[in-house]
Amino acid sequence: MKPFSDPIRPQAILGVLFSGAALFLVSACDNRQPDTSAGAPASTSVGTTVGTTIDDGIVTTKVKSALLADPDVKSLDLKVETRQGEVMLSGFVDNIAHVERAILVARGVPGVKSVTNKMDLKQGAASVGNTVDDGIMTAKIKSALLADPNIKSFDIAVVTRKGEAQLSGFVNSQAQIDHASELARAVAGVKSVANEMSVKK
Numbered sequence: 297m298k299p300f301s302d303p304i305r306p307q308a309i310l311g312v313l314f315s316g317a318a319l320f321l322v323s324a325c326d327n328r329q330p331d332t333s334a335g336a337p338a339s340t341s342v343g344t345t346v347g348t349t350i351d352d353g354i355v356t357t358k359v360k361s362a363l364l365a366d367p368d369v370k371s372l373d374l375k376v377e378t379r380q381g382e383v384m385l386s387g388f389v390d391n392i393a394h395v396e397r398a399i400l401v402a403r404g405v406p407g408v409k410s411v412t413n414k415m416d417l418k419q420g421a422a423s424v425g426n427t428v429d430d431g432i433m434t435a436k437i438k439s440a441l442l443a444d445p446n447i448k449s450f451d452i453a454v455v456t457r458k459g460e461a462q463l464s465g466f467v468n469s470q471a472q473i474d475h476a477s478e479l480a481r482a483v484a485g486v487k488s489v490a491n492e493m494s495v496k497k
Contacts, residue, residue: 375453381409386464414492459487
């Protein structure tokens with residue numbers, strides 16, 4: 297019996313290759329994304345997205361830079377926090393003119409939708425000893441907030457001035473505000489607590 301020796305024709309090879317390419321294209325088209333045109337439901341995100349968090353971080357950095365660059369503002373005494381474009385300024389300043397200037401500078405930063413003033417006026421001059429003691433007290437308050445599982449302490453800024461602690465920032469609920477104030481008051485050396493926190497919208 298004569299062995300099979302019929303050569304494979306080039307037309308047959310091309311046909312197989314063409315069929316495979318066609319199947320690949322059809323399967324690739326099937327992997328298209330869901331239609332989000334008019335009439336089709338588009339996905340929505342609730343709360344703060346990663347993009348919003350990054351944007352808020354950029355705005356905070358820009359506001360801090362603007363305050364640092366302004367000769368009329370003692371920006372080292374100010375804390376800046378941003379939530380969905382709303383900037384909160386807190387801390388202790390020398391006079392009302394500094395408050396007004398800081399707000400004006402912050403409002404001039406691109407991306408700032410509104411500015412909330414939580415700044416307080418300093419009471420008397422602080423000595424070097426007071427400054428060191430206040431730094432230690434601030435660290436203790438932050439540690440107490442960090443150690444408590446019910447408080448998101450990274451969202452709370454702490455400034456201390458001659459034993460008066462100021463808490464500011466955005467938290468999830470009024471209960472967190474009350475609890476954070478209680479924790480701060482319990483720290484040795486704290487004379488009073490100024491609550492400048494706001495509930496997230």
